[in-house]
Structure formats: structure tokens, C-alpha cells
Amino acid sequence: MQGAKSATDVTRAADPAPPAPGGRATLKTIADLTGLHVSTVSRVLNGTTTGARAASAATAERIRQVAREVGYVPDIQAAGLRRQSSRLLGVMMARLTDQVLASIYEGVERAATRHGFHTMVSNTWDDPATRQAHVAMLLSRRVDAMIFGDAHVDGTFLAEFAAHGVPFVLVNRRAADHPSVTCDDVEGGRLAAEHLYAQGHRVVGVVAGLPYAANGIDRTTGFTRYFAERGRPVPGDHVVHASFDAAGGALAAERLLDLDPRPSAIFAVSDFAAIGVLGVLRERGLRAGRDVAVVGFNDVPIAAQLTIPLSSVRNPMHEVGARGVDLLVRLMRGEPVDRITLAPELRVRESSALPYPGA
Amino acid sequence: MQGAKSATDVTRAADPAPPAPGGRATLKTIADLTGLHVSTVSRVLNGTTTGARAASAATAERIRQVAREVGYVPDIQAAGLRRQSSRLLGVMMARLTDQVLASIYEGVERAATRHGFHTMVSNTWDDPATRQAHVAMLLSRRVDAMIFGDAHVDGTFLAEFAAHGVPFVLVNRRAADHPSVTCDDVEGGRLAAEHLYAQGHRVVGVVAGLPYAANGIDRTTGFTRYFAERGRPVPGDHVVHASFDAAGGALAAERLLDLDPRPSAIFAVSDFAAIGVLGVLRERGLRAGRDVAVVGFNDVPIAAQLTIPLSSVRNPMHEVGARGVDLLVRLMRGEPVDRITLAPELRVRESSALPYPGA
DNA sequence: TTGTACGCGTTATCAT
DNA sequence: ATGATAACGCGTACAA
Numbered sequence: 001m002q003g004a005k006s007a008t009d010v011t012r013a014a015d016p017a018p019p020a021p022g023g024r025a026t027l028k029t030i031a032d033l034t035g036l037h038v039s040t041v042s043r044v045l046n047g048t049t050t051g052a053r054a055a056s057a058a059t060a061e062r063i064r065q066v067a068r069e070v071g072y073v074p075d076i077q078a079a080g081l082r083r084q085s086s087r088l089l090g091v092m093m094a095r096l097t098d099q100v101l102a103s104i105y106e107g108v109e110r111a112a113t114r115h116g117f118h119t120m121v122s123n124t125w126d127d128p129a130t131r132q133a134h135v136a137m138l139l140s141r142r143v144d145a146m147i148f149g150d151a152h153v154d155g156t157f158l159a160e161f162a163a164h165g166v167p168f169v170l171v172n173r174r175a176a177d178h179p180s181v182t183c184d185d186v187e188g189g190r191l192a193a194e195h196l197y198a199q200g201h202r203v204v205g206v207v208a209g210l211p212y213a214a215n216g217i218d219r220t221t222g223f224t225r226y227f228a229e230r231g232r233p234v235p236g237d238h239v240v241h242a243s244f245d246a247a248g249g250a251l252a253a254e255r256l257l258d259l260d261p262r263p264s265a266i267f268a269v270s271d272f273a274a275i276g277v278l279g280v281l282r283e284r285g286l287r288a289g290r291d292v293a294v295v296g297f298n299d300v301p302i303a304a305q306l307t308i309p310l311s312s313v314r315n316p317m318h319e320v321g322a323r324g325v326d327l328l329v330r331l332m333r334g335e336p337v338d339r340i341t342l343a344p345e346l347r348v349r350e351s352s353a354l355p356y357p358g359a
Numbered sequence: 360m361q362g363a364k365s366a367t368d369v370t371r372a373a374d375p376a377p378p379a380p381g382g383r384a385t386l387k388t389i390a391d392l393t394g395l396h397v398s399t400v401s402r403v404l405n406g407t408t409t410g411a412r413a414a415s416a417a418t419a420e421r422i423r424q425v426a427r428e429v430g431y432v433p434d435i436q437a438a439g440l441r442r443q444s445s446r447l448l449g450v451m452m453a454r455l456t457d458q459v460l461a462s463i464y465e466g467v468e469r470a471a472t473r474h475g476f477h478t479m480v481s482n483t484w485d486d487p488a489t490r491q492a493h494v495a496m497l498l499s500r501r502v503d504a505m506i507f508g509d510a511h512v513d514g515t516f517l518a519e520f521a522a523h524g525v526p527f528v529l530v531n532r533r534a535a536d537h538p539s540v541t542c543d544d545v546e547g548g549r550l551a552a553e554h555l556y557a558q559g560h561r562v563v564g565v566v567a568g569l570p571y572a573a574n575g576i577d578r579t580t581g582f583t584r585y586f587a588e589r590g591r592p593v594p595g596d597h598v599v600h601a602s603f604d605a606a607g608g609a610l611a612a613e614r615l616l617d618l619d620p621r622p623s624a625i626f627a628v629s630d631f632a633a634i635g636v637l638g639v640l641r642e643r644g645l646r647a648g649r650d651v652a653v654v655g656f657n658d659v660p661i662a663a664q665l666t667i668p669l670s671s672v673r674n675p676m677h678e679v680g681a682r683g684v685d686l687l688v689r690l691m692r693g694e695p696v697d698r699i700t701l702a703p704e705l706r707v708r709e710s711s712a713l714p715y716p717g718a
Numbered sequence: 719t720t721g722t723a724c725g726c727g728t729t730a731t732c733a734t
Numbered sequence: 735a736t737g738a739t740a741a742c743g744c745g746t747a748c749a750a
Contacts, residue, residue: 026727037737042729056735076499077436077445078727081742086436097461106456109482118496120479123468137477140435164430246664272661279664288666302631305605305638307647307666385743396721401745415719437743440726
């Protein structure tokens with residue numbers, strides 16, 4: 001193929017150089033090349049044409065052809081400026097290294113794409129200053145709407161944010177009565193309690209998550225309420241708040257296992273926290289599932305793969321994200337919206353399969 | 360507080376309504392309110408003022424005051440259109456539910472903020488069509504540069520992408536000789552091999568990751584090369600490709616444990632894959648660390664918390680992301696850039712602590 | 719120091 | 735069906 005240059009190459013030397021190495025191709029570029037006017041080109045490329053007459057079909061094809069040749073890429077920013085809408089959704093998450101939040105975000109991203117939106121996600125670390133900075137950035141990029149996955153129960157931030165007039169919904173954590181999509185956390189906590197109570201456990205501990213996160217709060221509420229209703233209220237010091245990750249779970253487990261009497265079962269409001277609990281049990285020479293029952297929450301993929309498979313309450317994470325976007329779209333259309341809770345499901349595994357011997 | 364309206368409320372009825380509920384405040388809004396001109400306001404708000412004279416200082420403060428009152432939020436999109444630079448970095452990751460990739464992204468996000476950039480990340484699922492769509496989107500939003508964390512070794516996509524003239528670097532997975540920041544994967548694989556060989560293992564298996572991912576390839580290379588150099592080459596069927604998650608690890612483990620002779624040690628190029636291996640071992644009644652040694656890669660936080668703590672090769676994930684941005688910034692400045700590899704570290708834990716009894 | 723004028727790329731409106 | 739024109743919000747030469 002080396003020396004096989006065809007003769008025509010010489011005659012048409014000055015071609016429009018397809019990928020436009022230096023400056024980008026714009027509508028004007030195409031307009032100049034076709035001899036048509038910018039507005040016409042714009043209409044064709046956007047499909048903003050009323051009837052499909054014969055004359056139009058030809059030029060339309062020619063425009064599209066040239067656009068392809070010069071490697072035209074529409075400038076969404078400019079379009080957004082003119083159209084006063086960015087087709088951009090801002091998403092706030094505490095941190096994406098939390099697999100639960102990453103899963104919810106996957107659901108968000110997919111649903112958003114389906115609705116013709118792009119998403120921009122930020123790690124806020126549950127830190128007000130960081131959150132503020134990222135929100136300012138997104139506002140500055142003129143997001144059409146926001147999805148908060150990192151709401152705090154007090155809801156003061158959201159109250160302030162509402163003043164911007166940018167529509168938003170919550171996922172993962174509810175707050176006040178802002179529209180939100182969450183797992184039915186209270187019910188999830190109840191399922192865990194029902195299971196452990198049925199196994200004969202009467203002295204139980206809870207790794208309750210961060211004190212300002214509604215998901216942890218609700219799961220804990222559902223759990224403790226069940227035991228209270230059975231005449232076995234869970235004492236305050238049997239509920240320990242900590243981060244949702246393994247480190248937090250380990251910290252909380254240390255506290256719980258020092259109690260006297262020692263809980264025979266521990267409910268962690270997140271699987272990774274539960275893994276931290278399992279780690280501490282091992283260090284103390286206790287066997288999860290035999291000496292101490294453990295139930296987690298979310299049912300992340302590895303829960304079933306652990307050396308001692310972890311019982312967990314399944315949280316439809318992808319669906320939470322996807323439904324969040326659906327809800328947001330309805331909100332933006334001015335339709336009435338509500339709080340939505342999705343049904344959890346208990347998955348019993350080895351970490352809590354044995355009945356309590358003392359029962 | 361109900362009926363406590365002060366008399367002044369009546370006299371100054373038509374105030375500029377701070378958060379501007381309907382339309383947003385623009386530079387023009389502020390210009391009108393101060394009686395100054397838009398360009399002046401722009402300069403002050405951007406700090407584009409040469410000397411700090413007395414006269415300016417007063418008006419500057421007044422402008423900033425009004426800007427605050429009307430809740431002015433600059434329009435980055437419009438600014439970008441004018442300035443021909445979006446201050447936006449596009450980031451492509453296979454999927455953020457992979458904690459390793461989420462960690463790298465955290466590093467990217469932080470470093471980007473430090474450099475005054477915003478980031479937009481996408482899950483590409485290692486799928487060409489999805490990747491293509493997201494890249495088109497980012498190009499359309501006029502990203503200043505790109506970071507690919509999902510490169511395939513063949514590098515055909517990147518070769519095409521280079522034609523757009525948008526600078527980019529790779530993180531996590533190298534490809535061809537594009538600038539990249541990765542863990543020294545070959546060395547990491549070698550460390551794992553050295554350790555297992557020293558423990559007396561001679562028949563070993565490798566869970567090698569996805570066949571098109573350079574990180575898995577290099578880790579495998581470093582590992583197998585070591586054994587080959589010791590006169591114990593790892594047979595082809597002892598190297599199984601699979602996804603980096605627990606499911607992939609489980610699948611690969613099934614294959615490896617069916618081999619005859621059965622490997623006495625398994626090296627998984629990712630911790631989550633290693634967890635999948637641990638799960639299969641349990642199902643088969645084998646004990647990790649005693650019957651079969653297991654070493655993972657990345658040293659994610661839960662590795663040390665597992666019921667059988669997992670040996671792993673530490674990968675400085677945050678740093679990979681952060682250095683990736685640094686490299687990109689240098690590239691954008693036209694400085695010469697290179698491939699960068701960061702030193703891995705072996706962490707021996709219970710899953711591979713015992714010497715091989717058959718040795 | 720401050721004002722004037724223009725253009726970034728696109729879309730919407732009005733006229734032809 | 736197509737052309738002309740204005741405007742979105744901002745930054746920057748240039749003039750005053």
C-alpha cells in the first residue's frame with residue numbers, strides 16, 4: 001500500500017481535512033462549505049424541520065454528509081446558553097468508594113441517559129464546606145436539577161438550597177419531606193429484628209451508621225422498635241453510631257463486644273460495617289454465626305462470597321438511583337411527586353443461620 | 360414575630376429580592392443595580408484589575424456587595440464559550456462500583472480541584488459503544504482534557520481519539536506509549552510470586568483479570584516470569600482470565616481448583632476477585648491459608664478485615680489518580696511527559712502466612 | 719480606572 | 735423551505 005497513491009490525490013489537494021486538527025468545526029464551517037446558511041444547517045442537524053419535502057431531503061443529506069466529513073461536534077455549552085437549559089443533572093454522594101453509593105449512582109447515570117440528561121457527580125465526604133463548594137460549581141454550570149444522596153436529617157442545607165429554585169430529589173437518605181427515593185429502611189430494620197428475635201436472640205447490638213444519616217436512623221428505628229414491642233427494648237449503649245465502612249464497623253464492634261452482658265447478635269446497617277464486625281469477632285476468637293450472629297444491610301455482591309457468608313437485607317440500589325431520576329423528571333414537569341420507598345428483602349446466610357443456643 | 364413589621368418595610372417595598380426566585384442574576388443585573396457597566400463588574404469579580412487604587416477599592420466592594428445580595432452565580436458555561444476553555448476534565452472508568460476505580464477517581468477529583476478544574480466521570484463498562492457515547496458527550500461539552508482509566512491494551516480507540524487533539528493521560532491501565540500513571544504492576548506481580556515461591560509453593564494458579572486490561576496483564580507477567588526464571592513456568596491453563604470482581608474470581612477459582620495437580624497457591628490480580636476465590640474455597644471445604652494460599656492485589660481496606668485476612672499487594676490508588684492529573688496538567692502546558700509507575704508493597708496476612716507443608 | 723464594542727456557537731423568531 | 739437577525743452571559747481588546 002506504500003507507493004500506491006492514486007492520481008486523483010494530486011488534483012484534489014486542498015480537502016477540508018476531516019478531523020480538523022487545529023480549530024473545531026462549527027455550524028458556520030458547514031454553512032460555508034455547503035453555501036447554505038447557519039440557521040438552515042442547525043435545523044437539519046437538530047431535526048427541526050416540519051414537513052419532509054423532496055427538495056429538503058437532498059440538502060439535508062448533503063449537510064449531514066459535510067458535517068460528518070469535517071468531524072462536526074455540536075457545542076452543548078453554547079446550545080445550553082441559548083436554550084437556557086444544560087440537560088445536566090448534578091449528583092451529590094458522600095463518597096463513591098462506598099459501593100452502595102456507587103451502585104445507586106450507576107442507576108442514576110443509566111436512567112439519566114435514558115431521559116437525555118448527562119450527570120455530574122461529586123464526592124462530598126459529608127462535609128458541609130465541600131458540599132457547598134461542589135454545589136456552587138454545579139449551579140455555576142447551570143445544572144437543570146440536582147440529586148442529593150448525602151442529605152442530613154436536619155435538612156438545613158436543603159432548605160437553603162431550595163431558595164435557588166433548582167428542582168431536586170433525594171436518594172439513599174430521606175430528609176424532611178423533600179421528595180426522595182429510598183429503600184424502606186424501617187421495614188428493612190424490622191426484617192432483621194424479626195429474624196434475629198425468631199432465632200432466639202434477646203440481647204442485641206446495633207451498628208447504627210452516622211448519626212445524621214436517615215438511612216441508618218430508620219434501619220435502627222425499625223430494628224429497635226421491633227424488640228421494644230416484644231418487651232425487649234434495646235438499651236441506648238447497645239446502639240453505636242459509626243461510619244458505614246469496615247473501619248466504622250470495627251470501631252463499633254469493639255464497643256458492643258465489651259458490653260456486659262455481651263450481645264449474642266449484632267445488626268449492622270451496612271454490609272461493609274458488618275465486615276468490620278466480622279473482623280473484630282475473629283480477632284477476639286469468636287466465630288460469627290455460632291458465637292455471635294451478624295446481619296448486615298444492602299446485600300452487596302461480596303456478602304454471599306465471604307468465608308462466613310453474611311446475612312443481609314437486600315437494598316435495590318440500582319433501582320433507587322433510577323427511580324430517583326424518574327421522580328426528578330416528573331418533578332421538573334411540574335407533576336405532583338411523593339416520597340417513594342422500595343421493598344427490602346431479607347437474605348439469611350451462615351452468619352445468622354443458627355438458632356441461639358441459650359434460647 | 361408575626362405582626363412585627365417595621366415601618367421601613369413600607370417605604371422600600373421594591374427591593375431586589377435576594378435569591379432572585381425567577382430569573383437568575385447576571386452581570387447585567389449587577390451593572391444595572393450599581394449604575395456601572397458590565398465590563399467593570401466583570402473585571403472586579405474576576406480580579407482582573409491592575410493597580411489597587413483608592414477609587415476602585417470602594418466601587419469594587421460595592422460591586423461585590425451587590426453581587427452577594429442578588430445571589431449572583433457566574434455562568435461558567437458562558438465564560439467557557441467566550442474563553443474557549445471549559446476548565447473541565449473528562450474521566451472514563453470501567454465502573455465506579457469497583458472500589459479501586461472509585462479510589463483512583465477520588466484522587467483525580469481532589470487533584471483536579473487543586474488545579475482549578477472540575478471533573479466529569481462516566482462508567483463505560485469496558486464497552487466500546489458506551490465509551491464512544493460518553494466521549495462524544497464530553498467532547499460536546501468541550502472538555503479541556505481527558506483521563507482514561509479504562510484503556511484497552513490494543514490502543515486502537517486511543518489512536519482514534521488522539522485525532523481530536525484533546526490532550527489525555529491514562530491511569531490504572533497503560534496502553535501503547537501514551538502517558539500514563541499506574542502502579543508498577545509487573546513489580547507487584549513479582550512481589551507476590553517471590554513471596555509464594557519462598558513459602559514453598561511450586562504449583563500455582565493466577566486469576567488474571569480481563570484479557571484486554573494492561574494492569575492484569577502486567578501483574579500476571581511479573582508473577583509468571585518469576586516462576587519461569589526459577590525453572591517452574593506456570594502452565595497456560597493455570598492462568599485464567601475473568602472480571603476483576605468477586606464473581607469473576609469465583610468463576611476462575613472453579614477452573615483452577617479443578618486442575619490436576621491442584622495449585623497450592625492462587626494469585627488474584629484484584630482483591631475482590633481474591634474474595635471470590637476465598638468463597639469457592641469455603642464451598643469446597645478448603646481453608647484459605649492452610650490448604651490453599653491466596654494473595655490479592657490493591658490492598659483495599661476490607662482485605663485486612665476479612666475473617667481470613669487477605670495478603671495483598673498495596674496499590675497507591677489515590678496517588679495514581681492525583682499524579683494522573685498532575686501529569687495531565689504538565690502535558691497541557693506542553694511540558695514533556697512520561698509514563699509513571701508507582702511502587703507497590705506486599706502485605707502478608709493469614710491467607711498466605713503459612714509455609715507450604717509439601718515443601 | 720472605566721466605558722464601548724464585539725464575538726464565542728447556538729437556537730428562536732421573523733421575514734421571504 | 736430557507737435566509738437574516740437577535741440574543742443567551744461573559745471576557746477582552748481598544749478607546750476614552
